[in-house]
Amino acid sequence: MSFLSRARQALTLYTSALTLGVSAALAATPVVAQDDSEETWTWKVQSHWPSSSSSYTDSLKRLKRVLEERTDGRLQLELHEAGALFDAKETFEAVSRGVLEMGTISPQYAQDEISLAGIASGLPFAFRNVWEVAYFHKNLGFEQMLREEAAEHGVYWATDKVYPTEMVVKEPIESWDDFTSMKIRSSGALQSFLTEAGAAASYIPGSELYSALDSGVVDGAHWGAVQGAYSMGLYEIAKYHVRPALNIAGTDVIIVSQKALGELPDGMQKVVKNALDEQFWVRTNEYQYKERLVLAKAQKELGVKINTLPQNVQDKLMETARDLWAKEAERSDRAEKAMEMLKDYLRDLGYL
Template identity: 20%
Template sequence: MLRSLFKTTILATAVIVTSTSAFAADKVYRLKLAESWGPNFPVFGDAVKNMVKMADEMSDGRLKIRVDSANKHKAPFGVFDMVKIGQYDIGHSASYYYNGKVPNTLYFTTMPFGMTASEQYAWFQYGGGQELMDEVYGKHNLVAFPGGNTGVQMGGWFRKEINSVEDLQNLKMRIPGFAGEVLAKLGATPVNIPPGELYTSLERNTIDALEWVGPSLDLRMGFHKIAPYYYMGWHEPATELMFIVNKKKLATLPADLQAILKVAMHKASYDMYIQSYASSAENWDTMTSEFPDIQVKTFPPEVLSAIKKANDEILSEKASKDPLAAKIIKSQQDYLKLVRVWTDISEYGYIKSTKALTE
């Protein structure tokens, strides 16, 4: 009798466990994502769409993510807060947009005179960068992951040539992040403007110059019609966007869906870098062949030296005032010294030594 009862209990428990597991496997989890970009925005928006599609497919439809673009939520620079408070579960934005709110977010997009995309990805994944980002974002109920890289960005579109440091005085320029602080130290007036307002701001003389990304996105924006001087970059050698996730919401997902979401973000991030690289190469060819009036310029050595000096001074100031900032800055600088030796030997060395043979 007892043996029969015990056997019946085990069978009943097995049925319940199996039913519960089946129910969990069939349950659909729905998340909301806010992006800083407008609908169907190329490259940046493509990264989001790719991530959402991969998460859906890898989860066999159990993980559904709804995307709201900036035209819907009306807060392109409010993604950090919206995800923090749980209005949205995920965000896609740029970390340095939130410098004014959480200063140490600044360092995880890119830094002037810093690492290239491949070097920075190595830092994130194998040099302690992700752990430092966890430390900064974790205080705000958030966890952030690399969300796609543009590669080296161009230095911007200017109405007038920059021939000296004096030409930066009172220059009103759209340039976010640390680079904006650097130019401000040299007398410029940096402003941050949503992507959808960049062209009209330049056209209406609200700003004198702007940097956006590079050929991958600049050509379609039409900046060359207003500002013919296109300067080479110094300020954003590896601009990384971010997927920002509400930590509590992430914890509510089953372990397999958490893993799937992270893999989808990781893959979408790398895909965006490759797409951006390919688009820049194609659009650069179009620019040089179809728009000969565009004048590609390099900032004079005097100007770059002044910019680098201002950059180093601000870094020292920030490190002296904030132990966590000092920790991040040191980590980036130490890793750059380590990895750049190999970059010089490998990629730069290869290009330099074979250039004459491949042209």
């Protein structure tokens, strides 16, 4: 089968799955466990998103509404924005120990526990389209690999959505010297990548990001892509949106305490798991649609411009990226297996 045929087949399968996911969202009605109890549950949910972030509303509040509707109000989610109860990097452990019933994190915040986290949070310059990542997770089995490893820590892992991570900068990057002179807010594997590539990358919590950019502590940052930058007010200071994406990945994850999940009736457990699987498709599709809308708005109202990296800068970044891929494969047997699966997939797509 030719590459073009394989790509068309992969896209057809992705589109079919996406259609099914969206159809399920539109057709779903409340379904609760058929038990005689009228018991109710309230889960504390710690997010890594500030309440100002678009994903806090579009992902977390959506999930709250869906679960409450489909359990006739018997499962309530008590939402807390970033930093309200725990630091973002402490949330995985809190859910693992059952202190929290649910949380949202970036995979990179669980790197000490999950050896696949670096791959999950997005290997730089690996994928070129969102559908490719969705297919890797759902059709090639990467999501199941993540769930198996997280289960060893008492956590049920569910990727919220797939989307690109793209930088915004105060001044355009027009040369390699421009890039290496940058101070960039980053995190996790991308922070290591940008640092090794030559920029000065540092982690800054979302709640401090605007002031850091405004005061010149950093020259650029990534917080999701267009929607993230717009919702956090970053375009007020940084008018250049950089492409291509640093990565495309399942950068946001919903984690659930296995203990809390196991205390629900069987039917309600299925409702939770089905809602989380559905969320992946609904939010992945919705996110891409809103990216287009918000970019057009930012360009018109705030004068945002697309800064496409020069090819020589892209080539040098790709060299650094390949080295990072190799390091991620060394983290565990699971990581090595996932990396081989990824490379085979990228070869099939004609990228390697």
